[in-house]
Each structure stands twice: as C-alpha cells, then as structure tokens.
Amino acid sequence: MIIETQNLAKNFWRHDAVQDVNLSVPEGATCALIGANGAGKTTTMRMLVNVLAPDRGHACVLGVDSRQLKPKDRLRIAFLSENQELPDRLSVGQYLEYLSALYPNWDRALEQQLMAQFELPPTRALGKLSHGMRMKAMLIGALSFRPKLLILDEPLSGLDPLVRDEVMSGILSQADETTILISSHELSEIEGCTTHVAFMVRGRLMFQESIEALSARFREVSVTFSQGDDCKALPETWLNPEVDGALLRFVDSAYTSDDQQLALVRKHCGGVRHLESTPLSLREISKALMRATRGDVP
Amino acid sequence: MRKQPSLIGVLLRKDLRLFGPFAALIALLQVLWQFPNVVSQLGALASYLQTGMQLGTLLLIVLICYEDAVVSLKHDWLTRPVPGPTLLLAKGLFVLMAAIFPAIGGAFVFNLTQHHSIGEAVLAGLSAGAEANSLAVYAAAMAFAAVTSNVRQAVIVFLAGTATFAVVTAGWALLHPDVPESLGFTGSGWVIRDGVRLVMAIAAISILWLQYRYRHTRASRGVAVAATVVGAWIVGFMGWTTMFAVQKALSPDPDAAGSLQVTLAEGCFPARVLAADAEAASGVSTGLNAQRYSEQHRKVAGPNALAFSTRVNARLPDGNLLVVNHVEARYLSSGRVVRRLRPGRTSSNVMKAADQPTAGNHYWLLPAADAKRLASDPVVETHLNYSLSLLAPKNTAQFPADGSRNYYDGIGYCGADFDRTSGEVAVSCFKPGAQPAFLAASIEGSTESAVPRPLPMNFAPVALDFWGGKRDDIRLAAHGSEIPRVTVTAYEARAHFDRRFIRPGVLGGTGATCPLPSAP
Amino acid sequence: MCHITNVTPFRLTLTPGKSIFDQVVFAATRSILSGALEPGQGFPSVRALAADLKIHPNTAHKVIQHLIQERWLEVRPGIGTVVAAPPQARAGDRQRLLKEEVEKFVVEARRVGADLDEVVDAIKAGWQHMRGNK
Numbered sequence: 001m002i003i004e005t006q007n008l009a010k011n012f013w014r015h016d017a018v019q020d021v022n023l024s025v026p027e028g029a030t031c032a033l034i035g036a037n038g039a040g041k042t043t044t045m046r047m048l049v050n051v052l053a054p055d056r057g058h059a060c061v062l063g064v065d066s067r068q069l070k071p072k073d074r075l076r077i078a079f080l081s082e083n084q085e086l087p088d089r090l091s092v093g094q095y096l097e098y099l100s101a102l103y104p105n106w107d108r109a110l111e112q113q114l115m116a117q118f119e120l121p122p123t124r125a126l127g128k129l130s131h132g133m134r135m136k137a138m139l140i141g142a143l144s145f146r147p148k149l150l151i152l153d154e155p156l157s158g159l160d161p162l163v164r165d166e167v168m169s170g171i172l173s174q175a176d177e178t179t180i181l182i183s184s185h186e187l188s189e190i191e192g193c194t195t196h197v198a199f200m201v202r203g204r205l206m207f208q209e210s211i212e213a214l215s216a217r218f219r220e221v222s223v224t225f226s227q228g229d230d231c232k233a234l235p236e237t238w239l240n241p242e243v244d245g246a247l248l249r250f251v252d253s254a255y256t257s258d259d260q261q262l263a264l265v266r267k268h269c270g271g272v273r274h275l276e277s278t279p280l281s282l283r284e285i286s287k288a289l290m291r292a293t294r295g296d297v298p
Numbered sequence: 299m300r301k302q303p304s305l306i307g308v309l310l311r312k313d314l315r316l317f318g319p320f321a322a323l324i325a326l327l328q329v330l331w332q333f334p335n336v337v338s339q340l341g342a343l344a345s346y347l348q349t350g351m352q353l354g355t356l357l358l359i360v361l362i363c364y365e366d367a368v369v370s371l372k373h374d375w376l377t378r379p380v381p382g383p384t385l386l387l388a389k390g391l392f393v394l395m396a397a398i399f400p401a402i403g404g405a406f407v408f409n410l411t412q413h414h415s416i417g418e419a420v421l422a423g424l425s426a427g428a429e430a431n432s433l434a435v436y437a438a439a440m441a442f443a444a445v446t447s448n449v450r451q452a453v454i455v456f457l458a459g460t461a462t463f464a465v466v467t468a469g470w471a472l473l474h475p476d477v478p479e480s481l482g483f484t485g486s487g488w489v490i491r492d493g494v495r496l497v498m499a500i501a502a503i504s505i506l507w508l509q510y511r512y513r514h515t516r517a518s519r520g521v522a523v524a525a526t527v528v529g530a531w532i533v534g535f536m537g538w539t540t541m542f543a544v545q546k547a548l549s550p551d552p553d554a555a556g557s558l559q560v561t562l563a564e565g566c567f568p569a570r571v572l573a574a575d576a577e578a579a580s581g582v583s584t585g586l587n588a589q590r591y592s593e594q595h596r597k598v599a600g601p602n603a604l605a606f607s608t609r610v611n612a613r614l615p616d617g618n619l620l621v622v623n624h625v626e627a628r629y630l631s632s633g634r635v636v637r638r639l640r641p642g643r644t645s646s647n648v649m650k651a652a653d654q655p656t657a658g659n660h661y662w663l664l665p666a667a668d669a670k671r672l673a674s675d676p677v678v679e680t681h682l683n684y685s686l687s688l689l690a691p692k693n694t695a696q697f698p699a700d701g702s703r704n705y706y707d708g709i710g711y712c713g714a715d716f717d718r719t720s721g722e723v724a725v726s727c728f729k730p731g732a733q734p735a736f737l738a739a740s741i742e743g744s745t746e747s748a749v750p751r752p753l754p755m756n757f758a759p760v761a762l763d764f765w766g767g768k769r770d771d772i773r774l775a776a777h778g779s780e781i782p783r784v785t786v787t788a789y790e791a792r793a794h795f796d797r798r799f800i801r802p803g804v805l806g807g808t809g810a811t812c813p814l815p816s817a818p
Numbered sequence: 819m820c821h822i823t824n825v826t827p828f829r830l831t832l833t834p835g836k837s838i839f840d841q842v843v844f845a846a847t848r849s850i851l852s853g854a855l856e857p858g859q860g861f862p863s864v865r866a867l868a869a870d871l872k873i874h875p876n877t878a879h880k881v882i883q884h885l886i887q888e889r890w891l892e893v894r895p896g897i898g899t900v901v902a903a904p905p906q907a908r909a910g911d912r913q914r915l916l917k918e919e920v921e922k923f924v925v926e927a928r929r930v931g932a933d934l935d936e937v938v939d940a941i942k943a944g945w946q947h948m949r950g951n952k
Contacts, residue, residue: 030874051376053513071379079377086374087365089316101308102379104300169869176864176875191832193874215834279835 002027002149002179003048007057010043017043019203020057025181030193031208033183034286035200036294041183042081044200045153048181049079062149075103078142081153082135088127092120092137096144103145111144118166132163139170146174152182156189164189187283194282201293211282218285219255219277223248226271234268239292251288252277302384309380309388310395313362321392324358325400327351332404332426355397356439360452362392363443368509370447382510393436402427414703414728418711421730425767434495437502444509445518459526467534479640481538484623485687485735485755485791486545492762493532501525538624542685545794548759554688555793559613560620562682562799566812569606569805572596572663573817590661591642599663602817606805608641608682610658612649617691619736619789620649621755624685625660629804631678637668648736664804672804673814680806682799687757689736689789696742696785699723699776706786708734710767714784716776723774725784730767732760734788739772742783748772757791826862826870827854838873842881850890850901852948861891861899 003025010018018040025031033041046052048059050066059066064073087095096115100106115122118136120129129137135155142150152171156164168189171180175193184190191211198208221238225246234241237254248269255261258277265272280288300308314321330336331351337344366375366385375385406423414422446452482490505518549555570586586605588596596603612620622644629637641660649658664672672678693708703713710729717724725739733756740747750770756763776782805812828849830842849855861882862870868878882899885891892902927937 028876046371049377051371071381074377074379077377081372083372084374085367085370085372087312087316090312094312094315098308098312099378102300102305165872168872172868172872172875173865175868176879188832189872192830192838192872193868193877195874195876212837279833281832281834284834 001025001060002029003031003059003061003181005044005048005057005059008044008047008054008059009056010040010047010052011055016203018047018054021200021203021205023059023198023205023208025179025196027179028176029195030175030180030182030190031196031198032187032190032194032211032282033181033198033200034185034187034282035183036290038202039200040203041200042153045079045081045151045181045183048151049074049077051079075105075145076148077151078145078147078149079151079153080135080138080142080155082155082157084138086126086134086138089125091123091125092129093122095126095137096140099141100144106145108144110146111140114140114143114170118170132159132167135159135167136163136170139167143170143174147178150174150178150180150182152180152184154183154185156184156186168193187286188281191282197282199286199289201289206289206293214282214285215279217253217255218280218288219252219261220280220284220288221248221250221252221261221265222276223265223269223272224274225269226273231269235264239288246273251280251285251292253288300379302381302387305380305384306388306391309366309385310392313365313388313392316365317358317362317392320354320358320361321396324351324355325396327354328397328400328427329404332401332408334408356435358396359393359436359439360443360449363389363440364448367447368444368513369515382513386506386510389440393440397436398427398432400427401432414711415705417705418703418728418730421767422728422769425730428766430495430765434498434502437506438498441502441505441509441518441522444505445515445522463530463534466530470535479538479624481536481541485621485757486541486623486794488756488758488762489541489544490532490536492758493536494529496762497525497529497532538626538685542624542794542796545687545757546796549794550790551792552795553793555686555795558620558688558793560684560686560797561611562801563609563611565806567606567608567806569604570815571666571817572599572603572605573601586661591663595642595663598665600665600667602666604664604666604669604804604814605661606664607659607661608806609660610684610799612658614649614688615690618792619689621687621689621736622647622649622658622684623687623755626683627662628681628683629672629678630681631675636675636678637672639664669804669814673809676809678803680801680804682801684797684799686795686797687735687755687791688793688795690792691787692734692790693788694785695787696783698781698783699725700781709737709786709788712786716781718779721776723776723782723784725772725774725786726769727772727786728767728769731765732763733758733768735791736789737770737772737786738789739774739784739786741774741776742785744776746774748774757794826867830871830873838877839880839884842867842871842873842877843884846881846885847890850904855901857901857903859901860897861885861901863898 001024003023005021005023008018008021008023009016021040021044023044033044035041043052047054048061048066050069053067061069062073062076064070069077087098090098092115096111100108100111118133118140120133120137120140124133126134126137139155142152150171155167155171159167164186171182172193182190194211196208196210197214199206225248227246231243231248234250235254237252239251239253241248241250252261255277261277262272262275265275327347328351331348337348340347366380366389367373368382370376402423404423405426406419409419409422410416442452442456446455481487501521501524504521508514508518508521568586572588572591586607590605591599610622614620625641627639627641628635629639639662641662644660693706695706695709695712697704697712697714699714699716701713701715703711705711710727712725712727714723714725716722723741727737735757736749736755738747738749750772756768772786774784802808803812805814828845830845832838833841846855855861864875864878864882867873867882868875871878882891886893886899889902890904891899894900924937
C-alpha cells in the first residue's frame with residue numbers, strides 16, 4: 001500500500017474534523033476522495049503529508065509514518081492544493097528554477113515539455129497569474145520530479161473547462177508512473193481515470209472500493225406498481241426513495257442482479273408492473289450519497 | 299537529497315530575489331549608522347531615521363521568516379524536501395548578511411578612518427555590529443515570527459502585549475505611588491539588562507528549535523508567553539532588593555566590606571515643612587529647600603510635606619571609592635513595616651576618601667499626613683538601608699593629550715585630544731570585552747576628575763560581560779597652553795553590601811528629642 | 819502552432835454501466851469500421867489516447883494491447899502503432915452475431931416496447947450512417 005491510515009483522527013476546537021479514518025491506496029491507483037465540503041478531505045490529505053499532525057491514529061505513506069517523513073521521503077511525494085502560498089514575487093521561471101535545485105531527481109526536460117504544453121509565460125510573476133495558470137505552474141512544480149505519490153486537493157476547482165482539460169492532461173501524462181490521490185468535485189472529469197473511490201461524510205470514511213465495484217452496485221431504479229403504493233419498511237440500501245402515487249424512484253446501493261432486485265422490490269412493495277434500472281455515473285452516485293447522508297446525525 | 303550547504307544557498311538565493319532591494323536598504327542604513335560624523339549631519343532627521351532603521355530591520359526579519367512560515371498549513375516549503383533546521387540556518391544567515399555584517403563592516407571602516415589600529419577596529423567593529431542587544435532582539439524577532447503566522451497577527455499580538463504591559467504597570471504605579479526609580483542606570487542595572495537578554499536569548503533559541511525542528515506550536519507559544527511574562531517582570535517589577543541580592547551574591551570580596559566603617563551622622567535629622575508653593579531658599583544653612591526636590595517628587599508628596607536630610611560618612615582606604623547605589627527608609631512599628639520612603643535625586647553618589655561629602659547626603663520628603671501619623675506612634679523606628687559598593691582602583695594609564703592611541707591593560711584602547719582654543723581635553727577609550735566597574739579620568743596636577751556619561755557604573759560579572767565592548771568619551775577642562783597629561787583610572791568592585799541604621803522616632807530621635815518642625 | 823500528433827479521431831462520452839475499457843474498444847473499432855480511421859493511419863500513443871479521452875494511461879494501454887491482439891492495430895517498427903486492415907471475421911463470428919447477438923437485441927427491443935418496423939428502420943439508418951462515412 002502506498003497510503004495506509006489507521007484510525008486517523010483530528011479535532012479542531014472540539015470539532016471533529018476527521019474521525020477513525022482507515023484509508024488504503026494501493027500502488028498505481030488513482031483514488032478519488034469524494035465528499036461534501038467540510039467532510040474532512042483536505043484535513044486528511046494534510047495529515048498524510050504531515051502539514052498537520054494527527055491527534056489519534058497514524059498514517060503510513062510510502063512505508064513511512066507520516067509524522068516521521070524526512071526531507072528525503074518528500075523527494076518522492078508531491079502535494080498540490082488550490083490555496084498554496086507561493087513566493088508570489090518570483091516569476092514562473094525563477095520559481096521552477098528554485099524547485100529544481102531542491103530535487104536531485106528533477107527532470108528538466110519534462111519541466112520544459114510541460115511549460116510548452118501549458119503555454120505559461122516564464123517571466124511573469126506567480127502573483128500575477130490567473131488562477132488557471134497558477135494551478136498549471138503548481139502542477140509543473142509537482143510533476144517534474146516524477147513523484148511516486150501525487151496528492152491533489154481540488155486541483156480543478158475554479159478552472160474554466162479548457163484549463164481543466166489541460167490540467168487533467170498534465171496529470172494523466174504521468175499517471176502510469178505514479179499513485180494519485182485526488183479530491184475534486186469535478187467528478188465527470190476525473191471519472192475516466194479513477195481506479196478507486198473513497199467517500200467521506202462528516203469526517204468519517206464511509207467506504208472505499210474500486211470504481212468497477214462501486215459502479216456495479218449502484219443503480220437508479222424506477223418502479224411502477226400494479227396497484228398503488230404498498231411499500232413497507234424500505235431497505236436502508238435504497239437511498240433517497242421518492243414515492244408519487246404508483247411510482248417509486250430510488251437509488252439502489254446494493255444491486256447485484258436484475259432478478260434479485262425485482263424480487264426485493266416485490267418483497268417490500270407488492271405487485272410490480274414495470275421496473276427500470278439504469279447504471280449511474282460517478283457524479284450521480286456521489287450526489288445520491290451526499291443527499292442520503294446530508295441529514296445524518298453522526 | 300541535496301546537501302545542506304547547497305540547500306542553504308538555494309534558499310538564500312530565493313530570499314535575495316524576493317527581498318533584495320529591501321535588504322540592501324537596511325544594510326545601507328546599518329552601515330551608515332556606524333559613522334557618527336555622517337549621522338550628526340542629518341540633524342533632526344537622525345532620530346527618525348534611526349527608528350525607521352530599527353523598525354525596518356525588525357520588519358525585514360519578520361517578513362523573511364513569514365515568507366516560509368512555520369505556523370502555516372499552506373506554505374510551499376512544508377511539502378518540499380527542505381529540512382526545518384536548514385531553513386532556520388538560511389533565514390539566520392540572511393539576517394546576518396542584511397543587518398549584522400553591514401554594521402560590523404561599517405564600524406570597522408569607521409574605526410579605520412579614525413586612525414585606530416586594526417586590532418581595535420576589528421574588536422570595535424564586532425562589538426558595535428554584533429552587539430548583544432541586537433543579537434538578542436533579532437533572535438527574539440525571528441522567534442516571534444516563528445510563533446505567529448503573518449504580519450497582521452504579529453502586529454495585533456505585539457500591540458495587545460504592549461497595551462497589557464502599559465495597563466499593568468500603570469495600575470501598579472497607581473497602587474504604589476512613589477517616585478519612580480530608574481534601576482537600569484545603577485551599577486547593578488546589568489541584572490535587568492542581562493536578565494532580559496538572557497531570557498530573550500534562551501527563549502528565542504528554544505522557540506526556534508522547537509518550531510523549525512518539530513513544529514510544536516503550542517509548546518513554543520507557551521515558552522513565548524512565559525518568557526514575555528518573566529521579561530516584563532524583570533523590566534517593570536523587579537525592585538531594588540531582588541536586583542541587589544543578585545549583585546551581593548556575586549560580591550568578590552565580602553570581607554573587605556566587613557571591615558569598612560560607615561556611620562550615620564549623630565543627632566536629629568535637619569528638617570522643615572515645605573509650604574505648598576515653591577519658595578526661594580530661606581534657612582539655607584541646612585540646604586533643605588524646595589529646589590532639592592523635583593517637581594514630580596513634590597507633587598507626589600503633596601502640600602506641607604516634611605523635608606529632612608540624612609548624612610553618612612565612611613572611612614575609606616586610600617584611593618578607594620564608595621558608591622551609594624540605593625537608599626531606602628522603612629518605618630517600623632512593633633516590628634511591622636508601616637511606611638517605606640525613598641529620597642530625592644542626588645547629584646553624585648560616589649564617595650571618595652578625600653572629599654565629596656555631598657555624596658553621603660540624602661534629602662527626603664514625607665507627606666504631611668504620614669509624618670503626623672508616624673510621629674504620633676510612640677514605638678516607631680526609622681530603618682535606613684544603604685546599598686553600597688566598594689570600588690578599588692585596578693588599572694591606571696597615563697598619556698599625553700596629543701592624539702596618540704595605545705592599548706592599556708584593563709582600560710582598553712585610549713587616547714586624548716587637546717583643543718588649545720577651548721581648553722577642552724577629549725578623552726576617548728574603547729574597552730573590548732569585560733568592562734571595569736568604573737572609569738575616571740583626570741588631568742595630571744588637578745584634583746578634579748570626570749566620568750563618562752550616561753552610564754558610569756557597571757558591576758556586571760565578567761562571565762556576562764565578555765561579549766561586546768564599550769566606547770567611553772570623557773571631557774575634561776585643562777588650563778594653560780601646554781599639552782596636558784591625562785590619567786585614566788579603571789576601578790574594580792571589591793564588595794557589594796547593605797548597611798542599615800536604626801533610629802527611634804521619625805527624625806533620628808524620639809518625639810521628645812527630635813520633634814517635628816511646625817508649618818511655616 | 820501546429821503539433822503533428824496522432825489525434826484521436828473519436829470522442830468518448832462516458833456512459834455509466836459499461837467499463838471504460840469496453841467503451842473505448844467499441845469506439846475505436848467503430849471508427850475503424852466506419853472508415854474514420856484508415857488502414858495505415860497512425861493510432862494515438864498510450865499517453866495521447868489517455869490525455870485525449872481523459873482516461874487512465876493503464877486503461878489506454880490495455881485498450882491498445884487488446885486492439886493489437888485482435889488485429890485491429892499493428893505495430894510497425896520505427897513508425898509506431900498503425901491501423902491495420904479490418905481483420906477477417908473469424909469462423910464463428912458471423913454465426914454469433916446473427917443468432918445470439920440478434921436474439922439479445924430482439925429481447926431488449928421487446929422489453930422496451932419497440933415494434934418491428936421501428937427496429938428495422940433504426941437498423942437501416944445505422945447502416946447508412948456507417949456507409950456514408952466510408
């Protein structure tokens with residue numbers, strides 16, 4: 001495992017930002033960390049790189065306890081967050097030159113290729129860059145030393161569609177050589193390259209699994225009953241159920257097969273005239289989960 | 299990972315790129331300040347410029363540290379292969395290069411322009427540029443920046459701290475109204491100065507290590523608050539008794555004090571009642587008139603205060619001096635202290651064997667109500683406590699006032715110039731490292747001697763005093779047209795001790811023997 | 819500035835339910851069959867494919883390996899991966915398509931309630947569309 005945490009927890013002034021998180025990210029994976037704002041994603045990521053120290057539990061990153069991360073370990077870890085404080089008065093070129101001197105494993109050729117690809121003006125000060133250009137500059141600063149682990153905290157937020165594309169291309173160009181942990185709300189953009197998904201709600205990790213397994217068990221279901229709505233005690237795995245006369249709609253989070261699903265509907269609700277079940281995109285799964293867990297009392 | 303020296307170079311280069319112009323300006327001002335002849339040309343602007351330079355230096359230090367802040371969740375360096383201690387070294391080096399090396403260089407060059415020897419120039423350069431005060435303050439500034447996250451927070455904390463200190467000291471002064479004493483200017487003032495410096499230095503080093511190595515912000519802030527409280531106490535609330543207790547503990551030769559004869563003049567204390575408004579001296583024979591006391595002292599004492607004087611004498615070995623550091627009167631009734639009192643300012647506190655009777659005289663003002671209350675108490679006693687220091691001459695140097703300069707053991711590099719037209723002799727000495735307790739200069743053949751101002755006494759132990767050096771300038775008046783010969787004497791402290799005199803009553807005797815004078 | 823690269827001539831709109839691998843393979847084979855990609859034309863590299871379609875390079879790699887294995891693409895030394903002539907259908911393919919695939923399709927069509935005419939029209943339209951691209 002490239003990342004492995006055990007009961008990771010962090011409190012801020014009696015507010016439990018992160019509780020009992022057991023996250024595992026295998027090597028080579030691209031793990032999407034999703035959850036509503038304030039779910040604890042940024043705090044978790046900060047603990048992984050020891051910007052914050054956990055209050056309880058521990059995190060193992062590249063085989064090293066996060067609290068013991070030495071500078072030589074950081075040669076293989078890149079961290080990118082949308083609100084990093086950069087030396088704003090340095091130009092892009094000067095900033096990258098400074099970084100390249102910190103890493104013996106810096107790949108100048110890759111840096112220049114990315115500069116050309118992103119079309120960044122090397123003499124413009126970092127503080128004078130648009131948000132998109134700034135993210136691209138930070139990305140070059142994160143990719144050019146070919147890290148083994150790339151942690152990205154909302155890298156696509158606030159970017160226009162073209163820049164989003166460019167940033168994704170940049171990330172993907174190195175994705176086969178690195179393990180990625182990325183948090184983002186732009187789920188449609190990252191779905192294509194995601195291999196694993198971890199979902200956080202109010203500081204807790206609800207689940208983590210491969211995207212195939214996740215897609216396999218979620219279905220949007222629409223049922224028309226033979227006679228009115230006669231449903232009793234709907235299963236908990238049926239999220240956000242909506243009833244409208246003889247029509248029932250819900251998101252099934254434990255789908256195994258059409259037959260099994262039909263049987264379950266019949267069991268709980270009686271006669272079924274018509275059942276339609278469609279797979280969901282990552283974005284839709286995420287929305288359903290967030291809606292289902294919004295009012296949860298922890 | 300890159301090696302430390304090259305990492306430091308990389309970080310310095312980056313910081314130079316970011317702060318080069320500002321740092322250059324500060325460096326220039328620091329150099330400029332070591333040339334008093336240039337500074338004096340600036341006239342009134344000089345003090346503003348100096349404050350600007352000092353604040354500017356602190357601002358630069360703080361900005362440099364905030365650039366890669368330790369108290370942060372967002373700064374780039376936190377996730378880069380930069381070890382904390384290396385970062386600290388890089389920042390420290392930058393401060394050295396921007397503030398300290400220029401000052402050292404400037405002082406060095408200035409000394410050379412004054413035709414001082416290379417040896418003196420080097421030592422003078424180091425002592426002026428790498429002054430213990432500056433080092434402690436710069437380290438404290440770095441530590442302050444290491445426990446705060448940005449300039450705005452720093453300003454708020456600083457203002458809040460200063461305001462709290464001001465409020466507390468004002469409150470204390472209200473509760474204990476008395477004539478303020480400037481302990482820092484006594485020979486034992488080093489207790490406060492070095493005490494604060496030590497606290498600052500130890501705290502700063504601890505904080506910087508805790509933060510840059512471990513990022514233990516809570517612990518560091520705890521150290522910062524504790525150090526500030528202790529430092530504030532030392533500066534504002536230490537009190538003479540504690541300060542002198544430290545001094546006495548370091549008394550070199552306590553036996554020398556034991557054999558010394560110090561006596562309080564017999565008889566009643568001369569006394570009169572001071573009317574509300576200041577009046578011209580009448581009854582001048584006792585020397586007790588309103589002019590003896592500062593306006594503030596008279597204000598604190600109130601109208602119709604009881605003015606009285608006391609006198610001590612001492613039999614001193616030849617050449618020795620007795621310094622009256624501090625005098626306090628306590629009125630005790632049945633063993634309980636009912637009032638404390640301190641005398642007004644004195645012109646000189648150095649008693650010599652030969653002359654200077656005035657050094658032993660002290661003038662007191664007791665508020666009218668207190669005088670009446672104490673006088674009506676039949677068992678009241680006056681305890682007069684004198685904190686004294688015995689100085690003996692240690693090294694002497696004699697040389698003509700012809701501008702020549704030499705190094706004299708125990709005194710330092712000394713030389714004198716004689717201005718025939720004004721008859722003024724300007725003596726200039728620089729002592730590197732540990733300072734003598736007292737320095738005095740005189741013209742050969744004249745009994746009158748002069749001392750450097752504003753801080754003639756220094757009883758600091760060698761261990762604390764070895765860093766730095768001091769330049770003293772003494773002005774003497776010579777008569778005649780021939781080049782006079784100057785004698786400079788350095789004294790060492792032999793003993794620090796207290797002597798207490800107890801008299802019944804308020805004015806040196808019981809109410810019957812020494813009654814209170816009536817109001818005029 | 820013009821980059822001379824092998825641009826991916828097909829788009830990918832991720833539909834949930836089918837694996838990305840399957841979707842990309844289908845899109846690629848459809849492009850080849852419809853003539854959008856001609857034999858001898860260069861096929862995008864793993865990196866380019868991943869970047870263009872916003873998929874993981876590992877997936878892109880698997881796709882290309884599969885297509886090479888199935889002889890939709892071939893590797894020409896010195897040039898790279900190029901489109902091969904559409905492979906001959908294997909012996910059982912035709913049988914499989916006309917019998918089993920059709921049966922699946924008919925069942926699905928009846929489930930959604932489409933009638934025969936609708937279905938035939940749709941097949942004709944699809945066929946024309948592909949031919950038009952040739």
